Amino acid sequence: MAAMDPDNARQEQERQGRRNRHDRNDLQGEVDLQAEVDRLMDGLRSDLVRLAAIPSVAFPGFPDEPVRQAHDLLVELLHEAGVERVERIDLPDTAPVIFAEIPPPAPDAPTVLLYSHYDVQPAGDESLWRSPPFEPTPVEEGGESGLRARGVADDKSNVIAHLGMLRVFGGRPPVGVKIVFEGQEEYGSPFDDYPPSDPGRFACDAMVIADLGNLRPGTPTLTTGLRGAAEVVVEVRTLREPRHSGEFGGAAPDALLVLLKALSTLHDVHGDVAVEGLRRDEWTGTSYTEDEFRDLAGVEDGRPLMGSGTLGERLWSGPAITVVGLDAPSVEHAAAAVVPYARAKLNLRFHPLQDPREARTLLVDHLAALKPFGIPLTVTPGDTGPGYEAATDGPAYRAARTALKEAWGTEASYVATGGSIPLVNGLAQAAPDAEVLLFGAQDSMCNLHAPNERVLFSELRATVVAMCAFVREYAADFEGGATS
Incomplete structure (x- = not known):
């Protein structure tokens, strides 16, 4: 038998170590969970840099090879995280969809579907970027460190957050997991309408759609509505x-x-x-301050905003x-x-x-x-x-509120978004009884779809913690008969 490559040997040793730690129930407490995520952050940052350096633009006129390269890297990272079953869904005129699955650890354990996408928007006018868009560059903002690159927030940071959760649990989380990493979300593809045609593949008890994030850095946010x-x-x-x-x-x-x-x-x-x-309708959740919105929208000084009523009504409801x-x-x-x-x-x-x-x-x-x-x-x-409005009174939302508070140290806020994620409705039709949660590592100040897109490592870290705490809490609530 040939000798194992040193890097592969190290990766296998790390995987086994994570499995052993999980088997000893070392990840049950909040302190241990946070410490384990901290231990893994250097590797997660490194993998985010690798992924963000790939110009995986799935628009017409752009080369296909970078999209395939991003796909192949994620398949590799999923296997390294302990996922044995990794497949691809090939549909006409679209990039391959990665589908992976980890069976539930027990017959009565719930299954959670995790979604993100690995394609990115085109960089646009590169003269407006402070650094080349596909050369991931360290940034500092408000005393926090992060990374600047096209797609680093939307949506590659959320892909890495899902992988981080799997690594923490050594590939054996306390719930069944189905993973969907899409490769042509930004341009749109037939995959938006595919899930209802194959409902068994996407059947789950809850789904985490990680294609957005917090209202502002440090404010844990659940998005409950899409216009x-x-x-x-x-x-x-x-x-x-x-x-x-x-x-x-x-x-x-x-x-x-x-x-x-x-x-x-x-x-x-x-x-x-x-x-x-x-x-x-009246908006009763959290919203931007007017100053925040003016800054985000780039409103010229002295110009009034359009409309009347709260910002939440004008933007979301x-x-x-x-x-x-x-x-x-x-x-x-x-x-x-x-x-x-x-x-x-x-x-x-x-x-x-x-x-x-x-x-x-x-x-x-x-x-x-x-x-x-x-x-x-x-x-x-x-x-x-179509738009979408989530029901927020089930066990998955209870688990998510607990998890986000554990990760960020404060109660979660509810917001909506004027943007649309067409796939949400397709997945909701395929699994009509599943709770749909939308949260992730982005924040409203991250410049998604704009020059100088960035993600903060503090938001990435907290999102990994939240993902881990969510599956832990959801499994416990499910076992406690919350859905009976």
Whole structure:
């Protein structure tokens, strides 16, 4: 038999040591759990650097090899963490999905599904980065150390947090585990709709969707709602071609003015959405301060925010309509002519519990009923995505609240998000009785999808602690008959 490679021998020794420590029940107390995570942090940081250095952008026009490289590295790390069953799900026109499974340690133990994704957004304008986006670089922020790189927060830190939990328990956590690491979340893929077609594979008692994080660093946060999304295109044609504005302006109908008149009806004088029937409820959870939000959004000094009511209502439990695209002559190339054609693309975000087709129809009907200056509009409905609102009164949420307090030292806050995670609904359909928890190592100040994305190591460490404490508490609550 060939001699074992020294690195492999060391890794096997570490795995066996973790198993032995778990067997001696050394991880049952809070102090031991935190100490074990601290012991593993150097290795977790090192693996995060390795993963973040891979430009795994799964957008059209980008090379496939880095995505496959990230996939292969994670398969290797899962095996090293003690996971024996690691598979891949191959669907048309998408990167491979990693599916791994650890059986429950006992027939009555619960199963937890863990989700993250290993693909990242494109880097964008690299001149705006303080360091090359795929050269992980140490950062210091508010006395905390961290790492800067594209995708280091969204979502590779959360992938590493899942691996950290597995390492703490030597690959044998007190619950059954199913792991889903997706490879094309940022661009979108057929995997969003796949889980309901294979419900047995995704069956579980609870799932942790780690594709987001805390409201601010140091504030443990459970995201309980996701707004839905819809797109609508509105266009108007008034002339066969442009006409001289001096000779025809004032009587010839200007398509751009017609469109702007229509768009102005979507909001009232305060900036609140004025489309009848779009649901808006009071927000009772935690939210940003106005100063935090202004800083995060990059609002120019002296400019008021849009809308009225609390920030939570405007951002999470109420609707928002944004003009995300406009077809009209550019200022730079403008001619002195009446505009014959104009078009706008609208993005609608709506209450987590409102039906997506209903919300889209309300916007379409509002626009279709208008005839600015007597000119009809052509309104075309686009894609929709449902929102999601979690039930928070089950044993998994009780375990999560305890776990997050143990990890961060303070009670967890509830927030929602205006962004969407389409896969959440697919997984919820596949496992309709499972509790869905959304938490992770990101924070709202991490610059996800923006230049200079970063993650703080303190948030990564606390997330690993929280993952470990969650499975420990959930297993104990489940054994205690909490779900009977």
